Amino acid sequence: MPENTANSDANTAIIAALNDRARRRLDHCRWILTQGVLACDPITVAELLIAVEDFDGFTPDNDPYAEHDFGAIELSGDTFFWKIDYYDLDLQMHSPDPSDPTITARVLTVMLAEEY
Structure with missing residues (x-):
């Protein structure tokens, strides 16, 4: 494996682990x-936040770069998305x-799919 690919794979694995820690x-x-x-009603919001924390349904279709930075959740008849973005420390x-x-501040946004 070329060195650049190995470094890229290592960075991707680090990013995924950091995203999993942040999401949890x-x-x-x-x-x-x-x-x-x-x-949404408070119970739905609480269930949604738990579902985001527990999300592990990563596939090549929803996680093509293997960074664990996006997910879709069906709950109470609605579809919700969550997305992690990476900023400098000053945002x-x-x-x-x-x-x-x-040097990275992670921001996780939880939204209704229709708000995307």
Whole structure:
């Protein structure tokens, strides 16, 4: 395997692990709930947040880059998406290296699919 591919695969595995930790609220990550999510009843919101934390349905179709940064959840007759984005620590621009948690702020947004 060429060195660049090995480094890329290693970075992808690190990013996926950091995203899993962030999604499970084990690590620093900002969570944003959209207006559509906040308009749902509180029980649905609680169930949704647990479903996001527990999500493990990653496939090549929904996770083509193997970063564990997106998921879709069916709950109470609605489809919800969650997405992790990578920013610099000041939240001004994209992180130059999402595999480095010392320079990356993760933001997880939970939304109704129709808000995407």
